[in-house]
Amino acid sequence: MKLSQLRYIVEVNRRGLSVSAAADALFTSQPGVSKQIRLLEEELGVQIFERSGKHFTQLTPAGREIMAVAEKILGETRDIAAIAEEHSDERRGSLSIATTHTQARHALPQAVSSFRKRYPAVTLHFHQGTPVQIAEMATSGEVDFAIATEALGLYEDLVMLPCYRWNRSIVVPEGHALCQVKPLTLEAIADYPIVTYVFGFTGRSKLDEAFAKVGLQPDVVFTATDSEVIKTYVQLGLGVGIMASMAFEAERDHGLVALDASHLFEPSTTGIAFRRGAFLRGYMLDFIQTFASHLTPAVVEQGIAAQSDEERQALFKLLD
DSSP states (O other): OOHHHHHHHHHHHHTTTOHHHHHHHTTSOHHHHHHHHHHHHHHHTSOSEEEETTEEEEEOHHHHHHHHHHHHHHHHHHHHHHHHHHHHOTTOEEEEEEEOHHIIIIISHHHHHHHHHHOTTEEEEEEEOOHHHHHHHHHHTSSSEEEESSSGGGOTTEEEEEEEEEOEEEEEETTOGGGGOSSOOHHHHTTSOEEEEOTTSTTHHHHHHHHHHTTOOOOEEEEESOHHHHHHHHHTTSOEEEEEGGGOOTTTSTTEEEEEOTTTSOOEEEEEEEETTOOOOHHHHHHHHHHSTTOOHHHHHHHHHOOSHHHHHHGGGGGO
C-alpha cells in the first residue's frame, strides 16, 4: 500500500468519482490513476468503488470505511510536513482558505493585506464554494481553514471558532416605496418580489426563520450565491434584495439604497474552522487572530479542547 494510492482514491472521491478530473488535479495520467486504484483493491482484496463499465458509480460499503481512514492518514502526513516546515522555517509556507464570495470580497481583504505584510514568504490559496463544500474541503484536509456562516458547526471533525456577527440590509433602487416605510417591517417587505441568497448560503436560514415566525411566505423570485449578482438584479427591477449589510458599498453601488434591517432578523455568525487534530503553524494562528482579534492562541486552544455544547457556546460570548 502506497500513500500515492491513497491520494488517488481520495481525489477521485473528491472529484465526484471522475478519474480524469482526479488525474488532472494530481498532474498525472488517467490510466495511471486507474491502474493504481486497481492494484490497491487487489492488495486489499475488496473493491473500493462500484463500477458501471469503466466508470465508478459509488463507494462500496468497504470503500466508505477505507476512504475515511485514508483521509485521516493523508491529513496526518500533511501535519508531519507542517511540523517539519515550522521547525525549518517558521515564516515560510502556504495557507489555503475556503470561503464564500461575500467573505472573500468584503470581510477578508484587510486581514489578508495585514498578514501578507508580516509573512511575505507564505503563499495564500483561496477556494470558493458553498458552505457545505467549504466545510467538506476543511474536513478532508484539502484546505487549512474554512470561513463561512452556515454549515461549519455541523461537522464534528471540525473545530469552529466564532469570528464576528453580522446582519442584513434591504437593497432597493433609489426612490423605492420602501424608503418611506418607517419603521421597516417584514410585512412591507413581503409585498414585493425578493432577490436573495440561495438556501443554505450566507445566513439564508435566519431570513427564512424571520418570515416564518410571523406567518409570512415571501415571494423569492431569484436566488444567487453572490451579493454582486443580487445587486445587479435589484438594479434591473426584478425585486428587492435582502443581503449582508457588509456587501453594500454606497460609493460603488450607485443607484441603490441599503435600508437597515437588523431589527427584523437575528444576527448571523461567521466562523473559521479547521480539521480537528490538525497541526497549526505559528503563522496560521497569527492569521486567525488577524482576522478575528479575540481569537488569541489561548482561545484557539480553548476551542480545540471544548468537549460539551456549553463549552463551545462559551466561545460565542467573546463576541458580546
